[in-house]
Each structure stands twice: as C-alpha cells, then as structure tokens.
Amino acid sequence: MLRILRGYAFAIAGIAIGVAGLVTLGAMSERIVRFIEGGDRFVLGQISVAGRGMGMGAGFTAGGLLPAATIKKISAVSGVAGVQPQVMLPLDPSTSQFMTLTQELVLGLDLSVPMPNRYYRALPVRVGRYLRAGDRHRAVVGAAFAASHGLGVGSGLALEGATYEVVGILERMLTAPDRFVFVPIEDAREQWVAKDRLLRTLLASGAAALTAGDLNTGVAVGWRDGADPDAVARRIMAEVPDVNVQLPSELSRLLRASTAFFAALLVGIGVLALVIGGLSLANTMAAAIFERIRDFGVKQALGATDLDLAREVLGEALVVTVCGGAAGVGLAILLGSSIDVWAGRSGQQLFHFSTRLLGGAFAFSVLLGAAAAAWATLRVASLSPAEAIRRGA
Amino acid sequence: MLRASGLVKSYRAPSGEPIPVLRGVDLTVKDGELVAVVGHSGSGKSTLLSVLGLLEDADAGEITYENVCVSVRSRSAKSRARGRWVGFVFQSFLLLPSLTALENVVLAARYTGRDRTEARRRAQVLLDELGVLERKDHYPQELSGGEQQRIAFCRAVLNDPPLLLADEPTGNLDDANGAVIFDALRRRARAGAAVVVVSHRPEAAMGATAVYRLRGGVLEA
Ligand SMILES: Nc1ncnc2c1ncn2[C@@H]1O[C@H](COP(=O)(O)OP(=O)(O)O)[C@@H](O)[C@H]1O
Ligand SMILES: [Mg+2]
Numbered sequence: 001m002l003r004i005l006r007g008y009a010f011a012i013a014g015i016a017i018g019v020a021g022l023v024t025l026g027a028m029s030e031r032i033v034r035f036i037e038g039g040d041r042f043v044l045g046q047i048s049v050a051g052r053g054m055g056m057g058a059g060f061t062a063g064g065l066l067p068a069a070t071i072k073k074i075s076a077v078s079g080v081a082g083v084q085p086q087v088m089l090p091l092d093p094s095t096s097q098f099m100t101l102t103q104e105l106v107l108g109l110d111l112s113v114p115m116p117n118r119y120y121r122a123l124p125v126r127v128g129r130y131l132r133a134g135d136r137h138r139a140v141v142g143a144a145f146a147a148s149h150g151l152g153v154g155s156g157l158a159l160e161g162a163t164y165e166v167v168g169i170l171e172r173m174l175t176a177p178d179r180f181v182f183v184p185i186e187d188a189r190e191q192w193v194a195k196d197r198l199l200r201t202l203l204a205s206g207a208a209a210l211t212a213g214d215l216n217t218g219v220a221v222g223w224r225d226g227a228d229p230d231a232v233a234r235r236i237m238a239e240v241p242d243v244n245v246q247l248p249s250e251l252s253r254l255l256r257a258s259t260a261f262f263a264a265l266l267v268g269i270g271v272l273a274l275v276i277g278g279l280s281l282a283n284t285m286a287a288a289i290f291e292r293i294r295d296f297g298v299k300q301a302l303g304a305t306d307l308d309l310a311r312e313v314l315g316e317a318l319v320v321t322v323c324g325g326a327a328g329v330g331l332a333i334l335l336g337s338s339i340d341v342w343a344g345r346s347g348q349q350l351f352h353f354s355t356r357l358l359g360g361a362f363a364f365s366v367l368l369g370a371a372a373a374a375w376a377t378l379r380v381a382s383l384s385p386a387e388a389i390r391r392g393a
Numbered sequence: 394m395l396r397a398s399g400l401v402k403s404y405r406a407p408s409g410e411p412i413p414v415l416r417g418v419d420l421t422v423k424d425g426e427l428v429a430v431v432g433h434s435g436s437g438k439s440t441l442l443s444v445l446g447l448l449e450d451a452d453a454g455e456i457t458y459e460n461v462c463v464s465v466r467s468r469s470a471k472s473r474a475r476g477r478w479v480g481f482v483f484q485s486f487l488l489l490p491s492l493t494a495l496e497n498v499v500l501a502a503r504y505t506g507r508d509r510t511e512a513r514r515r516a517q518v519l520l521d522e523l524g525v526l527e528r529k530d531h532y533p534q535e536l537s538g539g540e541q542q543r544i545a546f547c548r549a550v551l552n553d554p555p556l557l558l559a560d561e562p563t564g565n566l567d568d569a570n571g572a573v574i575f576d577a578l579r580r581r582a583r584a585g586a587a588v589v590v591v592s593h594r595p596e597a598a599m600g601a602t603a604v605y606r607l608r609g610g611v612l613e614a
Contacts, residue, residue: 007491298487301448302548303476303504305469381468386448389487 005323008316012324014284015365019328020335022277023361027336027351029266031174034352036259038175043251045119047221047233049074050244066243067214073240074221079232082116082222084109087188087215089195091159091181104145104179106159108188111135116222123177128153128168135184140168144178147344157181160194174352189215274364281324281365282372285317289376293383294392300385306377313377314370321369325362394555394587395422395445400454402440414440415451416610420589424555427582428589429597432607438591439560441607445589446479446558447471458556476505480549482574484561486541488533494544495520495529501551512551519547523577539570546577557581557588564592571596 005012051066066085075083087108111133115121122130123140131140139157141149146169151157157164164183172178183191189212193200203210223232229248237245256263296309336351343350380388400418403411414437422428432438443449445456447463456464463474480501488497495516502512520526523543533541542562549557559578563571571594579600582588590597598604605612 294487295489295491297448298489299500299504300472301446301475301479301481301487302501303472305472305504307469308472308504384443384449386443389448389483 005319008288008320011284011288011320012327015281015321015324015369016327016331018277018280018284019325019361019365020331021280022273022365023329023332023353023357024336024351025269025273025277026357026361027332027353029269030354030357031350031352032262032266034174034354036255036262038173039255039259040252041119042117042175042177043246043255044229044248045117047223047229047236047248048218048246048251049221049236049240050218051216052242052244065210065214066216066218068211068216069214070240070243071216071219074219074236074243077232077236077239079223079227079235080221081224081227082113084113084116084220085185085216086110086218086220087185087192088217089188089192104181106181106183106188106191108183108185108191110185116220118222123182124171124173125168126171128166130168131182131184135167137162137164137187138167138184139164140170140182141166142170142178142180143172144348145181148346159183159187160191162187162190172349174349185216186212192217277361278364278368281321281368285321285369285372286376288320289313289317289373289380292392293380293388296380297383297385297388297390297392300388306381309380310374310377313373317369317373318366321366324369325365328365329358329362394424394459395420395589396457396460397421397445398455400441400444400451400456402437402444402449402451404440413610415444415454418454418607418610418612420445420605420612422556422587422589424587425582425585426587426602427579427600428587429601429604430589430591430607430612431593431597431604432591433593436607437610438607442558442560442589442591446481446556447475448481472504476552478554478556480552480554480557482542482546482549482557482559482562482578484564486533486538486545486565488541488545488548490533493530493532494525494536494540497533497544498547498551501548505552507552516547516551519550520544523547523573538565539567539573542566542570542574543577546574550581553586555586557586559588559590559592561592562590563594563596575599 049066051064051070071083071085074080089106089108091104091106109115109131111131125140126143128140131138139159141151141157146152146166149157151166151169153166153169155166157166159181164187170177192215193203221232221236223229233245233247236243299309333353336353340349340351383391397418397420400415402415403413406412418441420428430438430441440449444451447456451464454464455462458474458478463471466474488494489500492500495513498516498520499509499512502509517526517529520529523546525540525543528536528540528544536544542565546562557578562574562578566574575596578588578590590601603614605614
C-alpha cells in the first residue's frame with residue numbers, strides 16, 4: 001500500500017490538485033445556490049403584504065403604511081392562518097434606497113403572534129436566545145451581521161440613538177436573514193419615527209388618525225393547511241383594499257428570473273470544473289499507467305495475463321484516486337476555509353462545502369480514475385509484451 | 394523441449410513497407426542443451442528470441458514446448474505458457490524499479506500461483522548462489538549492472554523453467570560479470586533446461602551444444 005503510494009506520488013498530487021479545483025469551484029457554486037434557494041424558500045413560505053398608496057414611508061418601502069384596520073381585514077380572509085405585523089427598515093438609509101437581498105436591514109416583528117412562514121417557523125439561533133414577547137431594546141442578529149459588526153451575545157448595538165442588547169445570534173443561513181437585525185416591532189416603530197422626518201411631521205400634525213399599531217410596513221401572512229397560497233393571496237387582493245399582495249409563486253418566479261444569470265453562470269462553472277478537473281485527473285491517471293508500460297511487459301513475460309494486470313491496475317488506480325481525491329477534498333476545504341476566515345471579517349462567506357458536493361466530487365474522481373485506468377490498461381493490452389517492453393525502454 | 398519450424402516475421406516500416414526479419418527459421422533445442430545464436434546487429438536475434446518466448450507473434454510458423462503447440466493459443470494462454478515453461482534474461486535486466494531485489498525475484502512466482510513463502514525461501518537460496526544475497530533489500534537503481542543481471546537471472550529461474558531464453562545477457566556487463574552469468578546459464582543446461590543464448594561474445598559458444606548464425610533471416614549452422 002505504502003509502496004503504491006510512493007510509486008504514484010506525482011499522480012496522487014496531480015489528482016489532488018484537480019479535485020481541489022473541482023471542489024473549490026463547486027463550493028462557490030453551492031454557496032450561491034444556497035443563497036438563491038434560501039431566498040426562494042423564504043418567499044414561498046409566506047404571503048407578503050404591504051400597504052399601498054398612502055404616500056408615506058418616505059421611500060423605505062415600495063408601498064406605504066399598513067394600518068391596524070387593514071391587518072384585521074386580512075386576518076378575516078378565508079384560508080388565512082396567521083398574520084404577523086412587521087416593520088422593515090434599512091439599517092442605513094443613506095447608503096441605498098433599494099432593498100436588496102444583501103442589504104443590512106432592521107426587521108421589527110410583532111412577537112405576540114407566531115411566525116407564519118411555512119418554512120421558517122422559527123429562525124435557528126446559534127448562540128443565546130430568540131426574541132420573546134415583552135422584550136424591549138433587545139436584538140437578535142444574523143450571522144453575517146454579527147461577524148461584520150463584531151457582535152456577540154451581550155454586546156451593545158446602537159440603533160437610532162438607543163442601545164440594544166444583543167441576546168442571540170442566528171445560525172448562518174446563507175441567505176438574506178444573515179444580514180438582518182431582528183428587534184421587537186415596538187422598537188422598530190420607534191426607530192422608524194426617528195428616521196423618517198415626514199412621518200414625524202404627519203404624526204405631530206394630527207392630520208391622520210394614526211396610532212402606534214398602525215405603523216407597519218407590511219405583514220407576513222400564513223395559510224391554513226391544504227389551502228393554495230396563491231388562491232389565498234388573490235382573495236386578499238380582492239377583499240382588502242389598498243394593499244400590495246405578493247403572490248408567492250410570482251415572487252419566486254421573479255427571484256428566479258433575477259438569479260437566472262447566476263444559475264447559468266453556476267452551471268457553466270460546474271461544467272468547467274468537471275471538464276478541467278476531470279481531464280487533468282484522467283490524464284494524470286493514464287500517464288501514470290503508460291509510464292509503467294515496460295513493467296507490464298515484464299510482468300507478462302513472467303506469466304501475467306491481461307486480466308491479472310487489469311486487476312492490479314484497477315486496484316492501484318482505486319488506491320491512488322481515493323488518496324488523491326481525499327487529499328484534494330482536504331486541500332479544497334483548507335483553502336476555502338482560509339479564504340472564508342478572511343472574508344468572514346467583512347461578514348462574507350464564499351464557499352459552502354455541502355456533503356452532496358464533497359461526496360459527488362469524490363465519487364466522480366474515483367469513477368473517472370478507474371475509467372481512465374481501465375482505458376489505459378486496454379491500450380496496453382493491445383500491445384504484444386515485446387512491444388510493451390520496447391516502448392518503455 | 395523447444396521446437397520451432399518455419400518461423401516468418403516481418404515488421405512494418407513507418408512508410409508501410411514490410412521489413413522481413415525472419416524468413417523461415419527452424420530450431421530444435423532438447424532438454425539439457427545450450428544453443429548459442431550469433432549474428433550481427435540487426436540480423437533479427439532479439440526478434441527470434443521474442444517469437445520463441447511468445448512475447449511476439451510470428452507471421453507464420455509453429456512453436457511447441459514439450460510437444461505442446463503453444464503458438465496458436467490465445468493471448469492469455471500464451472501468458473500462462475510463458476509462466477509455466479519460460480524464463481527470460483534480457484540485455485537491460487528489466488528489473489522493476491519499484492521493487493527490491495528480493496521482491497523482483499519473487500515476482501516470478503506471483504503469476505504462476507506458486508506458494509509465496511516457498512518462493513521467498515528459494516529466491517534467497519538463488520541470490521546466495523549468485524553472490525547477491527546481501528543486496529536483497531536494495532532497489533535496482535542502487536545496484537551495479539552485474540548485480541542487477543544476477544538478480545534478473547534469479548528471477549528467470551525461480552520457477553525452474555524448462556526453457557531459458559537469454560538475449561545478449563552480458564551485453565551491458567564487464568568480462569568478470571559476464572563470465573558469472575554465462576557460467577550460471579551453462580549450469581542451468583547441465584541441470585536439464587533447454588537454454589538459448591543470443592550473443593556476439595565468443596564465450597557464448599563455450600560449452601554450447603550447438604552454435605547457429607542468424608543471417609538473411611535464416612539460421613545457418
Ligand atoms: N518494432 C519494430 N518495428 C520495426 N522494425 C523493427 C522492430 N523491431 C526490430 N525491428 C527491425 O528488425 C530488425 C531486427 O531487429 P532485432 O531483432 O532487434 O535485431 P538484433 O537483436 O539481431 O540486433 C532490425 O532491422 C530492426 O530495425
Ligand atoms: Mg538485439
């Protein structure tokens with residue numbers, strides 16, 4: 001075994017490098033796929049409703065306020081199972097007016113109602129705890145947000161002049177919530193008023209009969225088991241005036257359309273990785289066998305049949321590709337994790353080493369290595385022993 | 394032991410032109426005989442030995458070992474015939490570089506289904522006879538040409554083959570080492586093996602039962 005490894009040191013190194021390239025590229029793809037899938041799962045798990053035509057909200061949201069009376073009407077629509085009022089604010093409105101998946105956001109949640117999202121009944125907490133009803137000036141932060149702001153449980157976080165105690169940090173979800181700050185909705189309303197001069201003026205003027213419970217940017221709506229979410233969303237549209245309703249399926253389609261380029265890019269990267277990594281692996285394996293063509297001729301002179309040699313070569317190829325593949329996977333993880341340590345300082349993660357990726361890459365390299373070895377053996381077997389000896393000389 | 398009749402063999406030049414090498418070779422070697430084949434370089438001596446040892450197919454002709462016709466067999470049956478009947482000694486030794494001296498010798502037992510422990514024991518006896526036992530754990534690249542050829546000789550005779558084919562076995566050796574190898578070959582013949590040696594050295598003819606010259610693709614006495 002050790003003997004084989006020594007004889008094939010170059011081949012193993014070559015295979016390791018090919019597999020490492022394959023796995024690192026694959027891990028970058030997986031990272032992006034996770035991101036897209038995570039977003040998809042989130043929007044498919046709830047119906048998002050925002051206010052419309054109120055002319056307020058000063059650009060924080062596409063719509064406007066969603067007053068308490070409207071929320072009540074939404075709750076009454078048949079098929080609706082839960083409605084959670086929310087306030088979503090950009091952390092720093094000066095940097096960007098657009099809400100994107102990667103933006104840092106403050107999300108105020110009404111903790112007196114459970115999260116209606118089908119796929120996210122609770123957000124997974126890595127350390128500390130999630131928010132509870134009755135919390136004030138406490139915050140739970142996403143993993144990327146915690147990393148880029150250097151936050152831990154017990155840290156203080158200043159938002160609009162108030163200090164929040166960080167009580168929990170979420171698991172890395174590889175999607176939007178990683179950059180969110182979750183606070184009780186009452187706190188988010190405070191921040192909103194503090195941020196938004198127009199809203200302050202409006203409240204002070206008393207022109208609109210607004211109370212704190214009317215200050216919502218949107219609601220997350222859940223549906224009853226067995227109900228068709230798109231149908232429920234359409235009923236809300238029909239029965240409740242002045243709301244913007246997102247059909248889950250349409251939003252998912254939009255999201256997919258906007259990520260179509262990335263999806264295509266990933267397929268391209270994947271194919272390239274397979275072709276380049278695969279070619280280098282197959283080439284290395286075949287070369288390692290052709291290099292020993294004279295040895296095969298000698299063994300045949302000693303009585304070895306083609307089958308004897310094929311068995312030997314396949315056995316060795318298996319050892320070589322398993323070792324090379326394992327070393328390559330290890331190398332890729334080492335490389336990716338090192339880069340992610342660096343990227344993690346700004347809250348980024350570039351690689352995701354999923355088991356399906358590692359298992360797939362490993363199986364791919366072993367199969368391809370065996371195939372290359374079998375092909376090379378067939379080539380050798382087409383020579384007479386005398387020719388094999390001459391060629392290797 | 395060995396009977397070859399009407400062996401014809403030609404190679405193809407890159408242009409496709411045939412290069413005739415053997416044009417009808419007949420040769421019989423009985424048990425205990427040592428036959429020397431001489432001839433100038435390029436006369437086809439190596440080709441003849443390859444064909445006799447089933448390392449290469451002739452275009453025509455027949456080869457029998459112990460009255461068994463082996464030249465018509467399948468590729469794998471020829472492999473097994475080599476393992477059972479033939480030992481080879483090559484000019485360039487052809488030891489496997491990844492194996493030690495002892496392992497190279499024992500390799501001869503791997504494909505003939507012989508007992509490994511017994512093979513190791515016999516290999517050490519042979520290495521001792523040839524004076525290279527203390528080199529048994531060395532790799533070929535750590536050994537002199539003379540030492541390598543002695544080890545290659547041990548490998549060739551490990552299975553006690555009734556037919557021993559040696560192609561310029563002393564071509565890369567000095568006189569002293571050459572004498573050791575020739576002596577060992579003669580001893581194999583005395584022990585009953587049929588031995589064919591191809592060489593341009595006059596010592597090859599010493600003690601030979603018969604000496605043939607390969608010229609124009611045929612053997613001359
Ligand atoms: N594989 C080959 N292809 C073409 N020609 C060959 C090949 N092997 C040998 N020959 C030619 O056949 C002739 C005999 O070669 P060889 O048997 O090696 O002679 P010797 O061993 O007597 O020097 C030479 O002319 C050589 O060039
Ligand atoms: Mg020759």
